[in-house]
Amino acid sequence: MKVLHTSDLHIGRSLLEESLLLDQEYILKQIIRVIKDEAVDVVMISGDIYDKSIPAADAVRLFNDFLVALSQCDCEVLIIRGNHDSADRLNFGSDLFDRLNIHIVTEYKGRITRFSKGNAEFYMLPFIKPFNLKDYLTEEEYASINSSNDMVKAVLRREHIDKNRVNILMMHRFVCKGDKYPETSESESMLNVGTLDPVDAGLLDAFDYVALGHIHKPQTIGRDTLRYSGTPMKYSFSEVNNHNGVVIYDTDTKKTEIIPLHPLREMRVIRDTYSNIMSMDNSKDLLRIELQDEPDVSTPLDELKKKFPNLLSLVPLTRRYQSRGMFAGRTEITARDSPETLFAEFFQLQTGREMNDREQAFLKGILDNMREELS
Numbered sequence: 550m551k552v553l554h555t556s557d558l559h560i561g562r563s564l565l566e567e568s569l570l571l572d573q574e575y576i577l578k579q580i581i582r583v584i585k586d587e588a589v590d591v592v593m594i595s596g597d598i599y600d601k602s603i604p605a606a607d608a609v610r611l612f613n614d615f616l617v618a619l620s621q622c623d624c625e626v627l628i629i630r631g632n633h634d635s636a637d638r639l640n641f642g643s644d645l646f647d648r649l650n651i652h653i654v655t656e657y658k659g660r661i662t663r664f665s666k667g668n669a670e671f672y673m674l675p676f677i678k679p680f681n682l683k684d685y686l687t688e689e690e691y692a693s694i695n696s697s698n699d700m701v702k703a704v705l706r707r708e709h710i711d712k713n714r715v716n717i718l719m720m721h722r723f724v725c726k727g728d729k730y731p732e733t734s735e736s737e738s739m740l741n742v743g744t745l746d747p748v749d750a751g752l753l754d755a756f757d758y759v760a761l762g763h764i765h766k767p768q769t770i771g772r773d774t775l776r777y778s779g780t781p782m783k784y785s786f787s788e789v790n791n792h793n794g795v796v797i798y799d800t801d802t803k804k805t806e807i808i809p810l811h812p813l814r815e816m817r818v819i820r821d822t823y824s825n826i827m828s829m830d831n832s833k834d835l836l837r838i839e840l841q842d843e844p845d846v847s848t849p850l851d852e853l854k855k856k857f858p859n860l861l862s863l864v865p866l867t868r869r870y871q872s873r874g875m876f877a878g879r880t881e882i883t884a885r886d887s888p889e890t891l892f893a894e895f896f897q898l899q900t901g902r903e904m905n906d907r908e909q910a911f912l913k914g915i916l917d918n919m920r921e922e923l924s
């Protein structure tokens with residue numbers, strides 16, 4: 550049986566204010582193509598479906614189209630919640646989708662949700678916080694949970710894993726092998742990944758394959774069958790050297806294979822002198838240019854953009870040039886998430902829960918007032 554593993558779609562994400570929606574539509578269609586060409590039996594998406602807990606309308610529309618296309622493939626689809634997804638919003642319609650072979654799990658209800666197909670048993674563990682376990686553990690057990698590692702250990706202790714099946718775990722977490730940490734990228738919000746709270750890979754030995762989400766660079770953790778599929782496309786300039794794709798795991802041979810995905814627009818970093826860059830071919834790639842010299846041009850950004858319309862970031866490498874403030878336009882800093890998203894993440898980090906409607910309205914009031922004063 551063929552099982553496909555992907556994660557961290559981050560539908561609705563933009564790059565330095567450039568919409569990536571068409572790029573995402575293109576890559577999701579390619580995933581559908583792979584599912585059909587490879588005759589995949591089960592598709593696993595290990596969290597971070599959306600980029601934001603309150604996704605924009607066009608992001609919801611794209612995910613809707615993707616679900617429809619998935620439902621028309623001859624396969625089962627397993628989806629878990631990542632830390633970017635709102636549990637309630639992603640859960641919308643899930644009871645109905647079950648009938649169409651699309652199974653979405655956003656909560657933990659005392660046991661890991663299982664799905665059986667062929668010779669394999671799938672364990673779908675969505676992104677959760679320790680307080681989600683409170684109702685299911687003794688007071689003593691609950692009090693002993695001080696880390697993600699403790700939490701995952703407590704969750705797995707409640708499962709009886711049948712060694713006669715091929716056991717596959719879907720999980721959205723930061724997993725390490727001993728003191729070897731996974732390689733991170735700029736596009737994992739550091740608010741979430743930054744608090745390094747690793748789960749030890751050794752806890753997952755009972756599983757034949759572990760389909761991880763959360764880290765955006767494709768990589769294995771200690772063994773070939775315990776891996777981050779990585780994002781299906783690049784989401785920051787720190788990822789230009791990543792080889793994005795989907796993983797196919799064969800439950801009979803227990804071997805993995807990577808199927809590469811090809812983006813609508815390539816993402817590149819060019820580091821060179823101004824005159825060398827101006828003599829290169831025109832390109833519509835998503836670009837960051839790192840200038841090695843100080844051209845005698847008043848608006849280098851405007852000149853470069855005539856050749857490279859998707860130039861998103863211009864970084865002067867010479868120190869004197871950096872201080873001259875000539876690089877008006879998009880910068881890394883203006884590309885940060887909205888204050889609403891940043892605060893929502895901060896709130897969740899501090900309190901272990903999402904803001905309720907009243908708190909969101911309160912925050913919105915404050916930010917609206919600030920924006921009015923600033924405009």
Ligand SMILES: [Mn+2]
Nearest residue numbers: 557597737763
């Ligand atoms: Mn992610």
